[in-house]
Amino acid sequence: MEIRVDVRDDVLKRFGNKLAALGDGQAAVVMSRALNHEGDKGRTQVKRVLVKQTGIKYGLIHKAMRTVYSTPATLTYTLVARGDETNxxxxxxxxxxxxxxxxxxxxxxxxxxxxxxxxxxxxxxxxxxxxxxxxxxVFGPNIARELLKGETVATFKAGSSSIADRVAHELSRVIEE
Structure with missing residues (x-):
């Protein structure tokens, strides 16, 4: 299952001209950096919520989760959780x-x-x-299933609202150079 957060419309409305001025390659790098930065912040919050939601220790959640980072070619940030059952x-x-x-x-x-x-x-x-x-x-919570429930999904989606601000920051870094 996948949680998709699409912020293209908001970002393009605010920064369309600046991104177009940079060109496709540089604009993709800016977007990718912003996604990775905000995605990492969201991942930390999701892990903290999973600890409260499941009762599983933070270290075990950290081991069970993997991150697929955004690249300029893909422009997607993905959290992958192993689906092992927990006794x-x-x-x-x-x-x-x-x-x-x-x-x-x-x-x-x-x-x-x-x-x-x-x-x-x-x-x-x-x-x-x-x-x-x-x-x-006798099994307890499964991290992969819990990742797609209530508060965890809401936490990850809440973090996506700050991506546009991060794009502004990354744009200012690139334009100043």
Whole structure:
């Protein structure tokens, strides 16, 4: 899935003449620099919101996300998140009498009839049937899915409003040279 923010109309209205004076190549460089700068600021905000939204630590979110930067040829800034499932053991899981207590999505909850298996990396499991095996892992939030939900999308789109101001800054740098 993709979140698309198109600011071309706003930027072209404000800076059409200056961008045309620079020529296609230099104008694309200016736009690309502005996209990368504002995209990085937006990426930081998205990661912070994901920490609050999912309960996953910032370092794990940082590892799971990758950035595809804008070039003068592409003029797109993309955030890519790995779609790995996260076991609820990552969320302060504690074994209790009734099951495992963990805090995915920032709320502590007891997962009934679950247990922690130290031999399998301390992950949380649940029996599928009445027999001892098979076991099924219990999963929490998925970063790739959470990236496309509510507050995260709103945060990324809010950052796009300052791209036009950044284009003005980059234009002033190029014109002064």
């Amino acid at each position: 609820i053991a990552l969320f302060g899981a504690r074994q209790g009498k009734r099951g495992v207590s963990a805090a995915p999505w920032g709320r502590r909850h007891v997962f009934k009839s679950t247990f922690i298996v130290g031999r399998y990396g301390g992950k949380v499991y649940k029996r599928i049937g009445p027999a001892r095996f098979p076991l099924k892992q």
